[in-house]
Amino acid sequence: MDDFLAARSQMALSLGFHIIFSCIGMVMPFFMAVSHFQWLRKGDESYKNLTKAWSKGVAIFFATGAVSGTxxxxxxGLLWPRFMEHAGPIFGMPFSLEGTAFFIEAIALGFFLYGWNRFNPWFHWFTGVVVGISGLASGILVVAANAWMNSPAGFDFVDGKYLNIDPMRAMFNDAWLSQAIHMSLAAFAATGFAVAGVHALMILKRKNIRFHTHAFRIAAFFATVAAVLQPLSGDFSAKDVAKRQPAKLAAMEAHFHTEKSASLVLGGLPNEEKQRVDYAIKIPGMLSFLAHGNFKQEVTGLDQIPAQNRPPVVVPHLAFQLMVGLGMFMMALSGLYFWASWRKKQWLRREWFLRLFVAAIPAGFIAVEAGWTVTEVGRQPWIMYGVMRTADAVTPMPGIAYSFYLFTAVYLSLSLIVVFLLYRQIKMVPELYDRPAQQLVAA
Structure with missing residues (x-):
């Protein structure tokens, strides 16, 4: 493995792990706050136990997210020193603000974890809300920095120099809003379905049914609302990408030839050598409509992009198809949940219904990983879109492959530790609300 590939692989590995930890860390505090609110409002001890159980999970993911983010x-800086030399002064503001949000989150989490029976109950609840808000803000600020890499702004590039730097314009670049909305909804959907699925599994095992039913309904609410809103966000993002990064859109859709009434490609395997997509279903005019809101509008293909500036096609296309497919599955499951909650409440206790949520446990996070693959691979060969190539930004230091192997071992170990801690936490859920005789899951 050469050093350039090793550096890219190490960043991909680190980001792939961190994004899961950060998504859960962003979203779980809101579940915790809703459960806490229900306990304060209703006085039901199962909500209090649920809040305490979830708060321990929040602490675990806060710690792992902090480590992986650091x-x-x-x-x-170590792998891409030339990029940071020039980009650091421009897009450093969202990172500095993210640090501030992180400190607020840490302080609020400490207040919440150790504030039981010490603070006013509603102030204690408020500290949990602050954990969620600051965590979400932290995630949005990091996404703003990534959006800047896709849509560089806030400077003038003259004779190889970066002049007239405007950090605020850099932070609020043309891509930040669409990416922030899309990523936030993805985090809520992924975490919501994963948490709901875990609690659905515990209901199926007839353990602590009252406790897990409360947990399932809170998580499922957030998940299903986010999953229904996500296609609207996706449409917003697609139109934005079509305008700013036509090469990325062409790679996502395996759109090799510029044409009017461009077809939307479903599935298929791109053949870059022959400039075609095999085994695909094509819907005429739909890509033009999704990209430009007009069934006849011309959509730029890869044939209009200089060969040296074209991104890979196979990886972004397959990742995009996977993301969309899983998104549609979660949206369909959300529609079923809304129908069950409105007209078929008995379905909420049926085994087949709960098994659908169990099956959806990994769906959201696989979709998140696929989406980030599209974002990062689709931007290539640029680390700073249209300004600096990734190959020009990599460190000249040799031996990066060994660093990649070391970090792979570290992240795998960290993941195993997190899984063990979460498994132990789930096993420690109190048996106070187990009512198997009265609350069996209907087959």
Whole structure:
């Protein structure tokens, strides 16, 4: 493995792990706050136990997210020093603000974890809300920095120099809003379905049914609302990408030839050598409509992009198809949940219904990983779109492959530790609300 590939692989590995930890860390505090609110309002002890159980999960993911995020920050400087030399002064503001949000989150989490029976109950609840808001803000600020890499702004590039730097314009670049909305909804959907699925599994096992039913309904609510809104966000993002990064859109859709009334490609295997997509279903005019709101509008193909500036096609296309497919599955499951909650409440206790949520446990996070693959691979060969190539930004330091192997071992170990801690936490859920005789899951 050459050093350039090793550096890219190490960043991909680090980001792939961190994004899961950060998504859960962003979203779980809101579940915790809703459960806490229900306990304060209703006085039901099962909500109190649920809040305490979820708060321990929040602490675990806060710690792992902090560690993996810190590693990513160092890797930007160590693996891509030329990029950071020029880009650091321009897009440093969202990173500095993210640090502020992180400190607020840490302080609020400490207040919440150790504030039981010490603070006013509603102030204690408020500290949990602050954990969620600051965590979400932290995620949005990091996404703003990534959006800047896709849509560089806030400077003038003259004779190889970066002049007239405007950090605010850099942070609020043309891509930040669409990416922030899309990523936030993805985090809520992924975490919601994963948490709901875990609690659905515990209901199927007839353990602590009252406790897990409360947990399932809170998580499912957030998941299903986010999953229904996500296609609207996706449409917003697609139109934005079509305008700013036509090469990325062409790679996502395996759109090799510029044409009017461009067809939307479903599935298929791109053949870059022959400039075609095999085994695909094509819907005439639909890509033009999705990209430009007009069935006849011309859509730029890869044939209009200089060969040296074209991104890979196979990886972004397959990742995009996977993301969309899983998104449609989660949206369909959300529609079923809304129908069950409105007209078929008995379905909420049926085994087949709960098994659908169990099956959806990994769906959201696989979709998140696929979406980030599209974002990052589709931007290639640029690290700073249209300004700096990834190959020009990599460190000249040799031996990066060994660093990649070391970090792979570290992240795998960290993941195993997190899984063990979460498994132990789930096993420690109190048996106070187990009512198997009265609350069996209907077959």
């Amino acid at each position: 590693v990513l920050s160092f890797e930007l």
